[in-house]
Amino acid sequence: MFIDFFYLLRSYGVPVSLTEWMALVEALSLGLAHSSLYGFYCLARTVLVKSEAHYDRYDQAFQHYFEGIETSPELTEKVLEWLENALPPLRISPEERRQFQEWDLDELRRQLEERLKEQKGEHHGGGRWIGTGGTSPFGHSGYHPAGVRLGGSSVNKSAVKVAAERKFRDFRTDEVIGVRQFEVALRKLRQLSSRVEGPADELDVDETIKATAEKGGLLHLAWARSRKNTVKVILLMDSGGSMNPFVHICTQLFIAMNRASHFKDLRFFFFHNCVYDYIYLDPTCRPRNAIETESFLNQLDPDYKLIIVGDASMAPSELLMIDGIIDWSMSNSEPGILWLKRIAAHFEHAIWLNPILSEYWEWTEGAYTIARIKEIFPMYELTVEGLDQGIKKLKVKK
Amino acid sequence: MPENCQLFVGTKDYIAAEELQNSVNISAALGRPLLIKGEPGTGKTMLARSIAEGLQKELIVWNIKSTTKAQDGLYIYDTVQRLYDSQFGDHDVSEISHYIKLGKLGEAFTSPEQVVVLIDEIDKADLEFPNDLLWELDVMSFNIPETGETITARHRPIVVITSNAEKELPDAFLRRCIFHYISFPDEKMMKEIVHVHYPDLEDKLLAEAIKAFYWVRSIHGLQKKPSTSELLDWVQALTVGGIDPEKISSELPFLGVLLKKDRDFKVASQQMSGRVPNRKAPMRSFWR
Structure with a gap:
């Protein structure tokens, strides 16, 4: 029963459960796959996959699993000639159908190859050879619940090819996307006061x-x-020059946060590359619009949930040295990393969102400082999926 | 296929992609609710109407609002009416069943024929809402404790649920659904859709309008991309305004029909003046 497809899907990160698998088996026994691989592709996707975000993974897994099943072009061409002169589609009774409940695709493929070796010409209407209108598992317009469709006019694209197109790529949640998705993710950040107290x-x-x-x-x-929702949030954003490439995504997060009306309190603060003695109230990071980091910590209770957004990429000196601050006119009496540790110690819930995708964290130029900061704050990439994980983290204490 | 052998193939005013038809038929055959997601304006709500029309069944629409409770769909015990009646004493209030009113699902269950039920925008309701309906949608029956009556579906209705992904739906609920994501139609399909609504449209105008429409959609940084319904309005505006098809791409007349937000409008106008392809921020290899 190609149960390994089930496990393959799971290993590709499609959360398939047994309930859904049983539904698929039921659907197959009802003949809903229309005896074509493409039909099976649609059927399995509609029954097993419950979010457009997982379509791409499904496509990949499908491609992986069924790659060998798809007939090679030269094979198909020869067979297509035989199929040219088609019989009308065949209707078949449920009793007859029951005989064909074999679903081992490896077996089918093996048989198809064997039969190709044996068969020398056109054939229509029978139960064994490749042709049209019959009950052989190979061909089109015929009926075999476990058949391999070869060409035919009803569905002219091949399932594996459709899978290979991967047209749902944009919906992967680990892809960077828009405001709306951020809003949806942020909505999960809530903590209702209980009905038991008060x-x-x-x-x-x-x-x-x-x-x-x-x-x-x-x-x-x-x-x-x-x-009432009791969640209070602080968004602390890096507005340094190295963040320029990520302005768009950060703006989207910013808009989404702003629109999120369900927080009890929401504050925005800014910093340039790293946090030192002062924290800024606006993205221009000018000294006259700043407050002391000390008083920032005093003003805000530890139960605020802190989200820091930054690429965490800087020269090591900016993080580790006294006076390492990047602005010429400023100085810092303590290294930035100390301030970061202080902030992390103050807030019970804090995460760091990095617009650089996690796969590059070890390779980008800021790799060293990223690694150091990652030790202090749980770091997630700034994508919908990363935000999702981060918000899960924000719900529990460090 | 059990119970019904009718297959849904779309209706004359609703073009359903083959994958979507499949999903509908699978859901009907398995007797499981069909969960539909997709961009706004891809015809999620229209689908249920089309299924009902195509299969010639009655459509029962249950519009979900943020205050809707799962219970409302099953039945409502009109205690207030009973209170009034008891105070004025002109009705017999001892018979509770007079005050039980069936909700939309209750109606569907008791219908003598199979019906199509549309649960529209399920994500508007409270987070717990889908969970509260799990059992009822699974076994298609519910109990009214006030009267001790059990309502069981005579024919399993075809249930279509739409969601705009405003809230995550619970996993247990998803497991019981058939899922389909309506992807945004491609140009070829879009032509068919517009054609269905305006059969007499000039080919040239349609082609130009669609070309311009997809160009607008491809602009980077739009807050709200125009959808099918906006295209339909736009096409109508272009026809009524008697616009020369040649000028559609170059001037984008009545752009306000497509773009509803000031900012989007500005972005589009800027892009139009230069007609630059979507730009991506150059990746800088140093920090500062």
């Missing part, structure tokens, strides 16, 4: 009506505790 000070109208009605009209007031 005074019951809100008139529960529904409950009151219900209770009164149940008492046959005798007024009975019901009270409830109100629930």
